[in-house]
Every structure is written in C-alpha cells, then in structure tokens.
Amino acid sequence: MKGVMRFGKKGKLSPRFIVLFEILSRVGEVAYKLDLPPSLSAVHPIFYVSMLRKYIPDESHVLSLDFVELGQDLTFEEQPIAFLDRQVRKLRTKEIALVKVQWKHRSMRETTWETESHMRARYPHLFEA
Incomplete structure (x- = not known):
C-alpha cells in the first residue's frame, strides 16, 4: 500500500x-x-x-447570506476588514513581518496570518489609520 x-x-x-x-x-x-x-x-x-462518520453540527458550518460580488468569470475576491495582530518571524538570515487578517464574510475563527509586505501592496488603505 x-x-x-x-x-x-x-x-x-x-x-x-x-x-x-x-x-x-x-x-x-x-x-x-x-x-x-x-x-x-x-x-x-x-x-x-x-x-462513514456521523456529522456533528458546528456553528462555523453555517453559511451567511451576505451579498457577494462575482466577477465575469464567476469568481470573487476576499476582502480584509482589519488587521488584528502583528508579529515578526525570525529566520536564520532574515525577518518576516506577518499580520493577522480578519476577512469579510468570514468568522473570527477563520482569521489568517499573511505577510505584511503582500498586504501593504494589495491593501494600502488599511495601513493608513
């Protein structure tokens, strides 16, 4: 096998x-x-x-019926709402700045860590405040 x-x-x-x-x-x-x-x-x-395994209901599986804008090819882009936290990961030769992102249409449990440079390039308006 x-x-x-x-x-x-x-x-x-x-x-x-x-x-x-x-x-x-x-x-x-x-x-x-x-x-x-x-x-x-x-x-x-x-x-x-x-x-098979029995399905155990979970609150995070409930879908919200918010309006989602679809593109021409029927895709949509997740939009960040806010940055909740910031940390710097130290590797051997460099440091990587990360931000914890809360996404629109997602629960608080589904926040993700993204690189700060990538988020600054795509969403500079969120760093102005």
Whole structure:
C-alpha cells in the first residue's frame, strides 16, 4: 500500500475521513450512496456504514447570506476588514513581518496570518489609520 493515492492524498497516513458528503440513498441495510464531487469520479460512490462518520453540527458550518460580488468569470475576491495582530518571524538570515487578517464574510475563527509586505501592496488603505 506504500505510495498509493487515496482520495488525492499521498502517503501511508492519508486521512481516513476527508470531507462531508451528502447521502443520496440507502443501498441495502448497511450501505449508502454518497454524492461525490467530479474530482472523485474514479471512486465508487457506495460506502458501508463502518466507513462513514456521523456529522456533528458546528456553528462555523453555517453559511451567511451576505451579498457577494462575482466577477465575469464567476469568481470573487476576499476582502480584509482589519488587521488584528502583528508579529515578526525570525529566520536564520532574515525577518518576516506577518499580520493577522480578519476577512469579510468570514468568522473570527477563520482569521489568517499573511505577510505584511503582500498586504501593504494589495491593501494600502488599511495601513493608513
């Protein structure tokens, strides 16, 4: 089994449970047919109960219905609201300044650390205040 690709993950310790999938129908007494995305088209969609895990509801899974502006190619760009924190990572020969970014349409748990130089180049208006 060494080097076998499982659900797009390589390695012996690839994750057993990857993401949430909708159950389409029950097949027999101990199997379910799942709605798999096109990226998993090579995987058979019927799984035994022992291979599935029960979904535990989480507040962060609730989607907000805010208005999102889509581009011509049906993509959207995340906009930062504020910078919550700043830190400097020291490597052997250089220092990298990072800022903690709170994004629009995202919860406080989904803040990310981004490089300060990249954020200054893209969003200089947030550094003026």
